[in-house]
Amino acid sequence: MNLDFSAAWQALIHHPLFGLGITLAVYQLAVIAYERTRWIFLQPVLFSMVVLVALLLLSGLDYGEYSASVSPLILLLGPSTVALAVPLYLNLRRIRQLLVPILVTLLVAGVFATVSGVLLAWLLGAERLVLMTLAPKSVTSPIAMLVADEIGGVAALAAVFVMITGVLGAMFGPALLDLCRVSHPAARGMAMGMTAHAVGTSRALQESEECGAFSALAMSLMGVATAVLLPLLVALIV
Structure with a gap:
């Protein structure tokens, strides 16, 4: 038996x-x-x-x-990512109206999200390998792994940092935004998408369609900016 x-x-x-x-x-x-x-x-x-x-x-x-x-x-990850274009299309007019604030947010918050994590790790005594791995933590795993590998980090460890960032952002992000009295759906969506990427976008979609649309937009813009600019910046500094 x-x-x-x-x-x-x-x-x-x-x-x-x-x-x-x-x-x-x-x-x-x-x-x-x-x-x-x-x-x-x-x-x-x-x-x-x-x-x-x-x-x-x-x-x-x-x-x-x-x-x-x-x-x-x-x-199914590919089709699900492409499906994020649906709320973007439905809120296209709203996105056009807020184009300037969106670009300013991308510039300021994108730099802060990248630099703050690296700076904190440097202050704690992290080695260069860890710093380069941590730098692309606020974008989706495929982009983060490629960027980390290109700038001298560890791709596999970068995926771990991305997962931790996304989960923590989805867990504590909405409460922190409430604490800071951020109630505008576009602002909340941008914050979630730029810091917690896909997991944050999933959480933003639970709040509203507009919040999810701006989160998907922020995630996409942050990914493109990180993939293009971060390697150039590291090459110039190092």
């Missing part, structure tokens, strides 16, 4: 759809729990990540096998 149970368990965890199934189930449970409680530590990305890591460790499933199982979700 024990042998049969062990064989059945091994067949279950090594099924091609096991990783995909537990990922979708855990995330859906996290969303439901967060919607009902609004407890920041149940933020879906953070909660799902912690639970999935625990499940992989308990089940003994290899990460490579899990990664192959969830490959359909990775393929």
Whole structure:
């Protein structure tokens, strides 16, 4: 009987759809729990990540096998990113009206978001490798990994910094904006998109369509600016 149970368990965890199934189930449970409680530590990305890591460790499933199982979700990242153009298009007129404030925010906040993190790490005694890895923390993982590799950082570690930044931004960003009495949807969206990229944009879309649109715009502009300007800036300074 024990042998049969062990064989059945091994067949279950090594099924091609096991990783995909537990990922979708855990995330859906996290969303439901967060919607009902609004407890920041149940933020879906953070909660799902912690639970999935625990499940992989308990089940003994290899990460490579899990990664192959969830490959359909990775393929959906492209269409989901493109879908962010929908709220942008619906709010295009509003974006045109606020074009100058948007560009000023990109210049000031973009520089501050990049420099503040690097400066804090430098004051704490971080080495150059860590500083270059930390610099592109406020953009999406694909861009951050490429930029970090180009300026002398570690691409894999940059992805970790990006995830931490996004999760913390989604958890504490709205409360901090409320504390600072920032209520305008465009301003809140720009702040979330520029600092917490895709995770922040997901959180902004929960507030309103306009907030999500400006967050998606800020995330896109921040990504382009970082990819183009940060390597040039590092080359000039170093």
